[in-house]
Amino acid sequence: MxxxxxxxxxxYYDTYGDGAPLxxxxxxxxxxxxxxxxxxxxxxxxxxxxxxxxxxxxxxxxSGKITIEDMAEDTVGLLEYLKIDKANILGxxxxxxxxxxxxxxxxxxxxxxxxVSTAASTTARNKLIFKxxxxxxxxxxxxxxxxxxxxxxxxxxxxxxxxxxxxxxxSNALKYPYLQKPSGxxxxxxxxxxxxxxxxxxxxxxxxxxxxxxxxxxxxPEDSIFLxxxxxxxxxEILNNAAHSIQVENPKAFTEAVLKFQKGLVKK
Numbered sequence: 001m002x003x004x005x006x007x008x009x010x011x012y013y014d015t016y017g018d019g020a021p022l023x024x025x026x027x028x029x030x031x032x033x034x035x036x037x038x039x040x041x042x043x044x045x046x047x048x049x050x051x052x053x054x055x056x057x058x059x060x061x062x063s064g065k066i067t068i069e070d071m072a073e074d075t076v077g078l079l080e081y082l083k084i085d086k087a088n089i090l091g092x093x094x095x096x097x098x099x100x101x102x103x104x105x106x107x108x109x110x111x112x113x114x115x116v117s118t119a120a121s122t123t124a125r126n127k128l129i130f131k132x133x134x135x136x137x138x139x140x141x142x143x144x145x146x147x148x149x150x151x152x153x154x155x156x157x158x159x160x161x162x163x164x165x166x167x168x169x170x171s172n173a174l175k176y177p178y179l180q181k182p183s184g185x186x187x188x189x190x191x192x193x194x195x196x197x198x199x200x201x202x203x204x205x206x207x208x209x210x211x212x213x214x215x216x217x218x219x220x221p222e223d224s225i226f227l228x229x230x231x232x233x234x235x236x237e238i239l240n241n242a243a244h245s246i247q248v249e250n251p252k253a254f255t256e257a258v259l260k261f262q263k264g265l266v267k268k
Contacts, residue, residue: 004060006077007070011254012058013051013078017043020111020262021084024050024077026115027093028130028188029180030191034092037251042258048242051078053098056185066187068094068195072101076109089206090114090258093219094188097195103208104200113206114258117216117244119223120230121196127219129153129188147173153218154245169248201230208234209261211254213242228241235266 003010014032016039024042026034032050047185053071075098079087082199088111091099096118103110112194122130123222136146147170151160159165174181179190212224228236239246239253247254260266 004078004081005134006074006099009054009060009062009139011054011060011074011078011239012049013049015082016048016050017046017079017092019046019080021087022046022048022164023079023087023089025071025089025091025095025098026053026056027091027095029056029185030092030095030112030194031059031178031180033057033176033178035247038247038255038258041100041251043256045259046088047261048086049078049082051075051186053095055187056180057178058253061181061184061187066191067099068191070103071098071191072105076106079109085109086111088112088114088262090116091118092116093118093244094192094261097192100197100201100204101195103204103206104197105176110206112261113204113208114211114261115227116211116222116254117219117224117246118227119219120201120227121162122192123223126194129218130192134182134186134189137185141182142174142179144170145176154243155249156213156215156241156243158241159176159249160245175178182198193258198230201227204231204233206233209258209266210234210236210237211246211257212238213244213246213250214238214240218244232267237266 021028031052089099096115212221228234242250
C-alpha cells in the first residue's frame with residue numbers, strides 16, 4: 001500500500017497504467033475505491049493517479065478544519081512527489097471543487113480539466129441535505145438506512161429499482177474496512193459548504209470538459225450548464241441514463257465520454 005507524506009499528513013495513493021497522467025479526485029465520503037469500475041478502461045491509455053483525500057479512506061484525519069484549498073494543495077503535493085509537472089485533472093462532485101481550485105491556483109499544473117457532476121458552489125438546499133446526513137451519521141452511525149437514503153440522490157430511478165444492484169452496493173459499503181469516520185465526513189461537508197469559485201471561473205485557462213448526468217438531482221445539469229457558460233474554453237456533455245454517480249452506475253458511458261474528449265472527438 002503506497003503512502004507518502006504530503007503537507008504533514010499521510011496520503012494514500014495508487015497508480016495504474018502508462019501514458020499521459022490523469023488524476024482522479026473523489027467526492028464527498030468517497031475515496032480511491034470509488035473509481036474501481038473505470039480504472040481498467042481508463043488505464044489502457046493513461047497513467048492513472050488515484051488517492052484518498054485527507055479525512056477519508058486510508059489517508060490521515062487531521063484535527064481542525066479541512067478546506068477545498070487544503071485538498072487542492074494535497075493533490076499538487078502528490079504530483080510533485082510523483083515528479084509529474086503537468087497532468088489531466090478529473091474531479092467528481094467535491095472532487096470537481098478541488099479540481100477547479102487546482103486549475104485556478106496552479107494553471108501550469110493542469111493540461112485538461114474534466115469536471116463531473118459538480119458545481120462552483122453549493123446550493124442552500126444541498127447544504128441542508130449534507131448537514132442532515134452528517135447529523136444522522138454522528139447520532140446513529142452507518143446503517144443500511146443511511147446508505148439507502150443516499151441512493152436516492154446518487155442513482156437514476158432505473159438503477160434504484162434494481163434491487164440486486166442496490167443491495168450489493170449497500171452491503172459492500174457497510175463491509176468496507178476504510179469507511180470514512182464521521183469526523184471526516186463533517187469536515188468535508190464544511191469544506192464543500194464554504195467553497196465558492198464562481199467569480200474565478202472566467203479566469204480558467206485549461207481546456208475543460210464538463211460531464212453531467214441528465215437525471216442528476218443532487219448537482220443538476222443546470223449547475224453544469226452554469227459552469228459551461230462561465231468557463232471560457234469548455235464543452236458540456238449531458239449523459240442520458242445517468243445521475244450523480246455516473247462512474248458507479250454507468251461506467252461504460254463515463255469512460256467513453258472521457259476517452260472521446262481525450263481523443264479530441266468532443267465538439268462544442
